[in-house]
Every structure is written in C-alpha cells, then in structure tokens.
Amino acid sequence: MSTLTETLNVSALSVAFPGRQVLKDVSFSLMPGEVCGLIGSNGSGKTTLLRTILGLQAATSGAVHLNGAVGYVPQKIAFDMDMPLRARDVVGLGLDGNRFGLPLPSLGKRRKVEAMLRAVGAEAFADQRVGDLSGGQQQRVLIAHAMIRRPRLLLLDEPLANLDVRAVADIVGLLHRFARDEGVTVLVSAHDMNPLLGVMDRIVYLAQGRAATGKTEEVVRTEVLSRLYGHHIDVIRVHGRVLVIAAGAADEIPIAIEKHPVHVCEIP
Amino acid sequence: MSFFNLIFAPGFFASAPVQTALVIGSAAAIVSALIGVFTVLRGQSFAGHALSDISSAGGSVAFLLGISALWGFLGVAVLAAGALELAGLRRSKERDLVTGIVLGAGLGLTALLLHLDIGTRSSGGAAISVMFGSIFAVPASMIVPMLGVSGLAVLMMGLIYRPLLLTSLDPNLASAQGVRVSSIGLLHLLILSLAVTLSAMTIGAILSTALLIGPAAAAVQIAHRPGRALLLAGLFGLIATWGGVLLAYDSYTWTPGQAWPVSFFITSLVSLIYVAARLWAKRPVARRTAEA
Numbered sequence: 001m002s003t004l005t006e007t008l009n010v011s012a013l014s015v016a017f018p019g020r021q022v023l024k025d026v027s028f029s030l031m032p033g034e035v036c037g038l039i040g041s042n043g044s045g046k047t048t049l050l051r052t053i054l055g056l057q058a059a060t061s062g063a064v065h066l067n068g069a070v071g072y073v074p075q076k077i078a079f080d081m082d083m084p085l086r087a088r089d090v091v092g093l094g095l096d097g098n099r100f101g102l103p104l105p106s107l108g109k110r111r112k113v114e115a116m117l118r119a120v121g122a123e124a125f126a127d128q129r130v131g132d133l134s135g136g137q138q139q140r141v142l143i144a145h146a147m148i149r150r151p152r153l154l155l156l157d158e159p160l161a162n163l164d165v166r167a168v169a170d171i172v173g174l175l176h177r178f179a180r181d182e183g184v185t186v187l188v189s190a191h192d193m194n195p196l197l198g199v200m201d202r203i204v205y206l207a208q209g210r211a212a213t214g215k216t217e218e219v220v221r222t223e224v225l226s227r228l229y230g231h232h233i234d235v236i237r238v239h240g241r242v243l244v245i246a247a248g249a250a251d252e253i254p255i256a257i258e259k260h261p262v263h264v265c266e267i268p
Numbered sequence: 269m270s271f272f273n274l275i276f277a278p279g280f281f282a283s284a285p286v287q288t289a290l291v292i293g294s295a296a297a298i299v300s301a302l303i304g305v306f307t308v309l310r311g312q313s314f315a316g317h318a319l320s321d322i323s324s325a326g327g328s329v330a331f332l333l334g335i336s337a338l339w340g341f342l343g344v345a346v347l348a349a350g351a352l353e354l355a356g357l358r359r360s361k362e363r364d365l366v367t368g369i370v371l372g373a374g375l376g377l378t379a380l381l382l383h384l385d386i387g388t389r390s391s392g393g394a395a396i397s398v399m400f401g402s403i404f405a406v407p408a409s410m411i412v413p414m415l416g417v418s419g420l421a422v423l424m425m426g427l428i429y430r431p432l433l434l435t436s437l438d439p440n441l442a443s444a445q446g447v448r449v450s451s452i453g454l455l456h457l458l459i460l461s462l463a464v465t466l467s468a469m470t471i472g473a474i475l476s477t478a479l480l481i482g483p484a485a486a487a488v489q490i491a492h493r494p495g496r497a498l499l500l501a502g503l504f505g506l507i508a509t510w511g512g513v514l515l516a517y518d519s520y521t522w523t524p525g526q527a528w529p530v531s532f533f534i535t536s537l538v539s540l541i542y543v544a545a546r547l548w549a550k551r552p553v554a555r556r557t558a559e560a
Contacts (some may be wrong), residue, residue: 054444056443056444074438074444075440077440077441082309082488083309083488084305084309084491084492084494084496085493086492089494090437093430093433093437093441094445097430097433097445098445098446098447099430100427100430100431101426101427101430102426102430103429127492129492142441145441
C-alpha cells in the first residue's frame, strides 16, 4: 500500500431515474490495493453505481470522492468483426484516444503499449483484429486499455459474464495481481460472487437499490442479506462456494448464482 | 498505339470536362471514402444514405434559383445532419425510424421542387442531373469551391481522428475517457454531409451512398489497422471514380453519339471492388478463435 488515504469514498449516494429510485443511501470506501466485489442481480443498480462513480451519471444526493485517476471496463462490449483495429491499437487508444489531431508515431507510446500488453498476457494476440479474439482475450485487451494510464482505481462492469471457467480464473488472477503488486484498487461488478471469493477483500452487495457493505464474511450472512432484501434469505456455504437462496419462489428474489443449475433451489 | 486508344479513347486527356471531372471526382471519392470508414464502423450507413437522398431537395432548390447545385446540396445536407443529431436518439431502432421518416419527407420535397423546376425552366434534365449526377457538366469554376469543401472535411477529420475512432469502437469507452460523445457524433454527421455534397455533385444525390459506403466497407474487410483502412478506402474510391470517368468517356465510341452515364460505371466498379474484397478477405461470418 502506497498511502493510507482512501482511493474511493462513496457517501450516502442516491440516484433516481424518472419514476424509479435506483440507488438509496449507498456508502462505502476502498483503500489502495483492495479488491471489492460489487454484487447483485441484473437490474440491482451495479452499472448505475459504477457510472455515477465515473461521473457519467448524476447523483440525486450524496457524494463520491476519488483519490487519483480511474480506469473503466464497460459492460458487454462486443467488438465488431469488421473493426480494423488490432488489440494493440485498442490499448493505444486508452492512452491518447481522447486527444485531438492525428497520432504521430512515438517510441514512448509504443513502449507503454508493449509493456501493458505484456502485463495482461496479451502479447500473443496483440496483432490480431479485436473482433477475432475470444471473450477472455477481449477482456484482457479492455483491461489493458483501462490500465495503460496507470489509474489508482479500476472499475469493471461484469467482466466475467459469458466467459468460460478458465477465462474467469485468468481474469480474476489478473485483477488480483494488479491490486496486490501495484496497489490498484479494483471494484468489480458480478452477479455471481463465487469466482471472486478467493480475492475479494470487501463486498458491496446491492439489492433493491440499497447496499450492504463491509468485509465479505460480515456481509454474506443470513441476517444481513435478509435485512437487505426484506425477505428471509439463506446463505449456505458448501464446497467453498456460497449459495444465496431466497425462501419462496426462485423467481421472486434473484438468486445470486446462475449458470449452475444444481445451485438453483427452491425452499417451499 | 491502337491498344492505347482502345483504353483511352482519343481526346480523353485533352478534354477539359474530363480534366474537371477527374479533379472533382477524386476529391469527392477520397473524402467520401475516408469518412465512410467511420460511418461503416458506427453502423450509420443508413444515416449516410438518408443524408444523400435528402440533399437532393437542396440540389433541386439550387436549380430553381439558378445557382450551383453544390450550395443547395451543402445547405440541405448540413441542415439535415443537424436535425438528425438534434433528435438525439440513442436507440438505433428509434434512430432508423426517424431517419427513414426524415428521408421520406426530404424526397417528397424533392419531387415537388423538381416538378416546379420542370414547369418553370422546362428543363427535364434537372431531375437526372440532381438524382444521378452530371460530372461532365460541372463547370471548371466549381473546382476551387469543391476543393475547399474537401479540404475542410479532411481537416475536421484529422482534428477529431482519435476521439472519432474511440467513439466508433465503443461510446462507453470514449465517454469514460472524457470524450464528448455527442459532439463527436455531430461532427461526424457534419463531415458526412460535406462528403455527401461532394459525391452528389459527381454521381448524383441518390447514388452518393455508393462512394460513401462501398470503398469503406471493402477496405475494412481487408485492413487490420485504422490507418491502412483509410488508405485502402481512398484508393478504392479513386479507382472506381477514375475507371468510371474513363469508361464513360470511352462509351462514346461504343454507342456513337451517346455516352453512358458515369454514375453507372462508378457504382458498378464500387460494387465489384466490394465483392472482390470479400473474396480476398475470405472472412466467414463467425471466426472467433476458441478460448485461449
């Protein structure tokens, strides 16, 4: 940890869209080098929270304080097959894509891009078109794009969605390394917390616009989540995985674990 | 010498209208192909097509007023671009609907104006000229203004090159990097309307999409990096335009006394280039490599 000041402080943040309250009174703060999971089902406000931190979405009330630059990996980017951009071009745009004028060849830029490609393990496919890459490879390129300006805080919106098990482990490992080795604070959203359990220092659990925040083991408990949802929730730990199960119909309250049919249970 | 004459019919290089056509045709082809690359990547081909069709209303007004069609095309295309952007529609389906409706209204206006043109000036050529172009009829005095419009378009493109590329890649990535995505979108449409104006003068309002989309779509099939895509697109546009002008000139000798329209040759060449690029690239619909 380079300093003891918080990288991110979110205090009493509320965001409303016309006719809908998306976030109510959300507070948490993150220290350098922490990995924080932003967990919640689809529509729980994860993307809105990340966009508000980035300043792309106005808050109704509350405040966001940032200490240092922010990198962002948006949700569900599907690169067009026809995009005439190599992986290294996308990473380069992370450095100077917002500048005006034509890009001049620069040795310094080439070195930075090369170093970043190496840092995310993307050298092997650096010269391929981004549209031809697999989902996991595209995530690496996007992370390199976000990290090349050396932000202190990295926000990722569902980077693990639609990846196979091995790619999920690779990306989680990569994020963990950035946090541990370089003190980058990582805030990563996911609808399933399980892939993150091994690396997550903190959790922001969103449900119905409100958030339960703290250390993972403090938050992912039957009492805490039941209070958050306003329903009885069972938190079950089995084989090192966490199952969050709602009493009642399975579709009434979102189950935090998807894609694994064996985990989807109904308790009458 | 006879072989040379077979390709370049006698008098081709000495003809003043041919010289003018080659200059303005090249400018139109290059500007359209360059901005076309971004238009294709942004999935705004339909907006480009609509802008060119709508500009025909401007061309018809210019005929009525007796001024150069350039100013008519330019005025209406820029206004339409502003209107489309002001509608501020983000959902692509909604955007297509509004574009289609504006397009219909624009063409309806063209129908009225062309009717008035024919009534007042008894010039049946107006419709053909506005819709399908009359590159050999452009006076040499238009070279300077058209090169001026081209220069402005290229300058604007150079200025916003990187933010435009980033926004075309993904608007969310761009806005997170502080790019004002909507301003870039508006500038893209403005440059597009300049390109459409130039192409409308060359191959006509409703055909100018061909020079905008065709060379760019062919180039992005082949090129793996943005600079090369732009270079290739410009080259394809030039080949189609020069080839079209040459073939149209030669066609005098095929059907004596009557040349075939340049626009026919240019649009045919553009289509051929696109097909050739697809075959060359041999990119199947899905070629995502396995998870590695």
